[in-house]
Amino acid sequence: MKRLHLYIIKSFIGPFFVTLIISLFVLLMQFLWVYLDELVGKGLEFSIILEFIVYTMAMLMTNALPLAMLLASIMTFGDLGENNELLAMKAAGISLYRIMKPLIILTVFLSIGSFYFYNQVIPVSYKKLIALMSSIRQLRPEIIVKEGVFSNEIDNYSIKVGRKSANGDMLYDIMIYDHTEDKGNVTVTVADSGTMKITKDKKYMILNLFNGQTHSELQPRDRRKTTYPSRTDKFVKQSIFTLLHGMELERKDESVFRNQNRALNNAQIVYFVDSIGKELEKRRIEHAFALNYLSPLSTHVARIARKDTTSIQPLKLIQRVSIDSVLLNVKSLTRMSIISSAVNNARNNVRAIQQSDEMLVLSIRNLNRFSIEWHKKYTFAIACLIFLFIGAPLGAIIRKGGLGMPLVISVVLFIFYWIITTTGEKFSRESVASIWQGVWFSTFIFLPAGIFLTYKAANDSVVFNINAYADLFRKIFKLSKKKEEEREDK
Numbered sequence: 001m002k003r004l005h006l007y008i009i010k011s012f013i014g015p016f017f018v019t020l021i022i023s024l025f026v027l028l029m030q031f032l033w034v035y036l037d038e039l040v041g042k043g044l045e046f047s048i049i050l051e052f053i054v055y056t057m058a059m060l061m062t063n064a065l066p067l068a069m070l071l072a073s074i075m076t077f078g079d080l081g082e083n084n085e086l087l088a089m090k091a092a093g094i095s096l097y098r099i100m101k102p103l104i105i106l107t108v109f110l111s112i113g114s115f116y117f118y119n120q121v122i123p124v125s126y127k128k129l130i131a132l133m134s135s136i137r138q139l140r141p142e143i144i145v146k147e148g149v150f151s152n153e154i155d156n157y158s159i160k161v162g163r164k165s166a167n168g169d170m171l172y173d174i175m176i177y178d179h180t181e182d183k184g185n186v187t188v189t190v191a192d193s194g195t196m197k198i199t200k201d202k203k204y205m206i207l208n209l210f211n212g213q214t215h216s217e218l219q220p221r222d223r224r225k226t227t228y229p230s231r232t233d234k235f236v237k238q239s240i241f242t243l244l245h246g247m248e249l250e251r252k253d254e255s256v257f258r259n260q261n262r263a264l265n266n267a268q269i270v271y272f273v274d275s276i277g278k279e280l281e282k283r284r285i286e287h288a289f290a291l292n293y294l295s296p297l298s299t300h301v302a303r304i305a306r307k308d309t310t311s312i313q314p315l316k317l318i319q320r321v322s323i324d325s326v327l328l329n330v331k332s333l334t335r336m337s338i339i340s341s342a343v344n345n346a347r348n349n350v351r352a353i354q355q356s357d358e359m360l361v362l363s364i365r366n367l368n369r370f371s372i373e374w375h376k377k378y379t380f381a382i383a384c385l386i387f388l389f390i391g392a393p394l395g396a397i398i399r400k401g402g403l404g405m406p407l408v409i410s411v412v413l414f415i416f417y418w419i420i421t422t423t424g425e426k427f428s429r430e431s432v433a434s435i436w437q438g439v440w441f442s443t444f445i446f447l448p449a450g451i452f453l454t455y456k457a458a459n460d461s462v463v464f465n466i467n468a469y470a471d472l473f474r475k476i477f478k479l480s481k482k483k484e485e486e487r488e489d490k
Contacts, residue, residue, distance in 0.1 A: 004094070005102040008076075012103055015075040020068035027060040028053065039136065048132075055129035058122060062376075065114055066383040067414050069107070073391030074398075074406035076103075081399030096458040100392050107388045115381035119265045126262045127254045134257075154205060154242060156180045170195060174209060176240075186217040191238070207240040214238075261373040269374045276367050284360065368429045375439040376425075382443060383417075389450030393457030417442055 032039070039049070080086040089099055150160045157180075162173025171194050178187040191212030198205050213234045257263055264272060390413065398405060420442040428438030 004089070004099075008099060008102050009106060011079065012072060012076045012106070016068055016072035019071040019075070020064060023064040023067045023071070024057055024060060027064055028057060031056055031060065035133070044136070048136075052129070052132055052136075055125045055132065058125035059129060061114075062118060062122070062380050063418075066380070066387050066417075067410065069110075069384045070387035070391045070414060071406055071410040073103070073388050074395040074410060075401055075403070077392045077395030078398060078406055079395075079401030081396050082401045086396055086399075096393070096396060096454070100388075100454075103388060103392065104385075107385050111381040111384045114384055115377060118377045118380050123263050123265055123268075126260070127257050130257045130260070130263075131254045157240075157242065174212070176207075176209075187214065189214045189238075203243065205240075205242050207242070209235070209238045209240070211236060212238065261369045264370070264373070266374050266377060269370050273367060273370050273374075276363070276370070280360070280363050280367065283356075283363070364431060365429055368431065368435060371435045372425055372428050372439055375435060379421075379439055379443055383446075386443065386446050386450050389454050390446065393450075393453040396457040397453070417446060420445060 039052070077086065080089075086099070090096070147161055147163050150158050152158050156178070158177040160175045161171045164171055172192065174189075174191040174194050176189040176191075177185050178189065179185075181187075189209065189212060191209035193211065194207060194209040196205065196207050213232055216231045216233075218229045218231060259272070261269070391410070394409060395401075395406065398409070400406065421439075424433070424438035424441035426438075427433040427441075428435045432438075433441075
């Protein structure tokens, strides 16, 4: 039996690592395609790109690992069924549960490891990835001067080029506005040709101009004059040196992103949710007191709930009066003033309530994101085990190995799982459903499906046999037809 278990594990390990690499590669290409515009043309070093890929692959592991588990289990048991090895094992009295036993134990350890990875490694990778992406976004691209268009990428200069040489080394019909003195377009330089180079350290730009002239407007000595004197300087060669900013990658501090939901482990999320919840409750009560919505009794209840009575003062009892009697006993002008003041106060209160509601909704949504992330770490680990119980019986039933049929089935099932998971998380985030209902919704669907498929495969059920379903429909059709004939005879 030990040899059989080792054989099953060896048959599974190979496809698992292959499918994991394939899944990571496909997801990585999709991710890079989305952020391609932010990476291309910025002169990034290979080490920076490699660092970006490593952090991204760590983040994509949450989707790649369950998909690889599903695909590898279908391939493994599909190969065993296609080669009649699974049939021989069952003929020897070995049940499907005993055949799956070593993979179940292996997957349990893998699920524990995946939870640790999600809880400890991914938060660190997320902070580093977000910090790196933020630094790359602020990195200015190489100075690119287009023909016939003013370029403002160089600090304090606006450059226009009529045309460029084929290799881009020479520039022709150059016009440059100098804004170094921050006085507007008072200095303009025109040149027949020139070259532009950036130093290796990307700190300075050297612009060599040939055969041109510089026109400058001068300030008149008498400010009452409306005309301005000008000066023209001709040159055969002129060089402009300017300091470039934002051409080097400046690392952002990772601690800036430490309070985001994916940047925290579960222990930190519990502490953070508790802090946000207390602050949210405090804001609710303070807003209610500001609008005089709380009675003395509710004040006492809120005081107990907050456990912070220093800033709460009980409202004074207000004697009830008849508004109509008050308005009838005052002059018309005073009555209109009272009504106008009441309307304005009501409008201000409505506006304050709307603003407060919007802020509370955003705070609750933010709080839900942290709670969702706490649950996702567990659902991610359990998903690996669930997909084993789905993939293994599916492979035993369809009896097809390789990457053809297993890949199609795996992709369809995983897309279905991803849609359900995303929908459930959205419901939880928008408070349509509770947190555990939304996040665990896909688990509640796929876990019974895995148990059902395992039971059917263990009992050699014909789940995917089209002829069996055709026979079933024929029997139903014959039965219904027989009942109709009996009714007609009566």
